[in-house]
Amino acid sequence: MLVENHVSLQPYNTFGIVAKALHLARIRSEDDVLQLLADPQWAASPKFVLGGGSNIVLTGDVKPLVLKVEILGKRLVQETDKAWIVEAGAGEPWHELVVWTLAQGWPGMENMALIPGTVGGAPVQNIGAYGLELQDRFESLDAIHLFTGQRFTLDAAQCGFGYRDSVFKHAPSVGTQDSGGYPIGLGLAGQALITRVRFSLPKRWQPELGYLDLQKKMHDTGNRQPTPHTILDWVCQIRRAKLPDPAVVGNAGSFFKNPTVSPEQCADIIARDPKLVYYELPNGTLKLAAGWMVDACGWKGKSIGQAAVYDKQALVLINRGAGTNTPGATGGEVMTLARAIQTSVYERFGILLEPEPVVV
């Protein structure tokens, strides 16, 4: 397999940041990974797995060997009384999988339409939108350990899904190494390449319409019993109205996670900011709308260099220069803007926002 040198990563990150991979290998099958790991030149090199590049901020050229996952294929692997089990290659574009499953008559992922990125990236941050998260439809995944070459399969519990979180975002526990000196433990960040993901789409389909924007669509259209296709259309319309299309304006979706606080902390903030937007979670804690807080601090439309806050959704940072003749925002500018936002939100609300994308 050919390892390419000095490859531009600008087309491979949705922020459209200019940066290069010093070395890049296109992974089209499990065998490609195993071959690479068996190659003395690359076996021990640090590696960076790149999916759709929709959740990363590149702050310079990438020195580790970039493994660009391009494993394709979509198929029904099993049909039970209760569900269709569908498998997709990690390199498949996420939205195309959602549309394809619906066209086959297997609904259940329509609320997650138009999320940028690939199938392999979806479990890493447990993507979610409009009342559904990946974990609600997840069956299992196959991956290859990048140090040992071992293939393994994880079910949902083993993936440790949380809000925009999974075992793939956590470093292995410090101090735990196997006899070969490789880190072991719960975290798999930087340790694994996801090759295939399986989804369970329940035959007894129930629409998920709890999200306020979808309630509004039902009200406005008078359609109280939307089909899965209608929900897909609604979600696409809502997203297009609020979120920038990465093909046109560089961005990585929400830049910060919605923070969770105790009822006391929330009451404290409301006493000062009665308009605070928040949601109660089943465990009694409260999730605050980070977008509202950033907006309340006056950030919409503000910029540092070519990095800016999107004027229709303050949680989204954009690259004003992507797609133009200028080099556009640097990762440094994006991070400077992010830190300035963190500081002002912290000073006003006492909450430190946590970035969602991975900073490379």
Ligand code: EPU
């Ligand atoms: N809001 C403002 N001003 C803003 C932005 C938001 O007042 O500039 C308010 C909204 O009016 C609303 C609340 O904040 O009352 C929440 O906003 P929104 O419904 O747009 O959702 P969000 O919490 O900002 C989350 C996800 C999105 C996902 C949407 C829909 C996170 C970090 N983001 O955004 O996911 O599409 O809900 O489910 O959880 C992503 O992760 O990249 C992403 C786009």
